[in-house]
Amino acid sequence: MKPETKENGKIRFSTQSIFHFKCHSSLPCFTQCCRDVNIFLTPYDLLRLRQALKLSSGEFLRKHTIHYLAGAGQIPVVQLAMDPETLYCKLVTDEGCSVYEDRPWACRMYPLDLVMREGEYTLIIGKERCLGLLEKSSMPVNEWLDGQGVQPYVLMEQAFQSVMPPGYDPAKAGSAGIGKILFLAYDLDRFAGLLQDSKVRSFYEIDDELLRRVEEDKELLLRLAFQYIRNQLEELLEHP
Numbered sequence: 001m002k003p004e005t006k007e008n009g010k011i012r013f014s015t016q017s018i019f020h021f022k023c024h025s026s027l028p029c030f031t032q033c034c035r036d037v038n039i040f041l042t043p044y045d046l047l048r049l050r051q052a053l054k055l056s057s058g059e060f061l062r063k064h065t066i067h068y069l070a071g072a073g074q075i076p077v078v079q080l081a082m083d084p085e086t087l088y089c090k091l092v093t094d095e096g097c098s099v100y101e102d103r104p105w106a107c108r109m110y111p112l113d114l115v116m117r118e119g120e121y122t123l124i125i126g127k128e129r130c131l132g133l134l135e136k137s138s139m140p141v142n143e144w145l146d147g148q149g150v151q152p153y154v155l156m157e158q159a160f161q162s163v164m165p166p167g168y169d170p171a172k173a174g175s176a177g178i179g180k181i182l183f184l185a186y187d188l189d190r191f192a193g194l195l196q197d198s199k200v201r202s203f204y205e206i207d208d209e210l211l212r213r214v215e216e217d218k219e220l221l222l223r224l225a226f227q228y229i230r231n232q233l234e235e236l237l238e239h240p
């Protein structure tokens with residue numbers, strides 16, 4: 001097992017580093033990390049959350065997020081909304097997260113954060129505020145992450161990141177419209193609505209069997225949305 005290291009004064013963990021941490025409701029900091037925090041959502045985060053809350057994608061986006069298209073590339077940014085008065089996440093209760101089984105990727109990782117170099121992590125917060133970091137309980141980082149159920153989130157985000165065709169520069173002028181296309185991955189019910197058009201189904205070779213399966217399996221629908229988005233972006237690349 002490797003110990004943690006430091007780079008420019010910041011802690012660096014590898015997947016094999018021993019991580020001392022235990023979060024529980026008797027700590028004085030309990031739920032403080034769910035207040036006034038920026039949680040950026042992936043399309044898969046949004047799908048899990050809105051299924052847990054039994055909301056349509058549009059309802060979830062309206063009630064629980066701040067979302068906008070950012071920069072020249074008009075890339076969608078979707079953030080979990082905090083209560084404007086208390087600044088707490090609207091999904092937290094005195095007992096903790098009300099959607100714990102479906103909490104977002106960033107909440108699963110907390111207090112770890114990704115570093116640009118793959119397989120490396122840092123701490124997003126210090127031991128003075130996240131008291132669970134002072135607990136004796138320890139395990140290798142990769143075991144802890146497995147226990148948090150991050151793997152499906154990593155895989156789905158890798159699939160989403162691959163929707164950009166090679167050579168596509170979202171920041172390039174002339175990319176207007178990209179944001180709306182990418183946003184379909186978040187507003188999945190709107191994508192499902194597009195599939196009701198037989199011309200769209202025929203163009204993308206979606207037969208009745210596939211249509212039936214994606215109606216039942218929203219993760220499959222999300223993967224189909226990724227394919228659709230990639231095709232649309234390739235079109236934009238060829239005919240800007």
Ligand code: SF4
Pocket residue numbers: 022023024027029030031032033034110111129130131132133
């Ligand atoms: S601040 Fe750390 S220890 Fe405290 S509730 Fe949040 S994750 Fe758990």
Ligand code: SF4
Pocket residue numbers: 033034035037039089090091092093096097098099100103104107
């Ligand atoms: S989703 Fe759950 S864990 Fe994440 S900030 Fe909200 S209440 Fe906390």
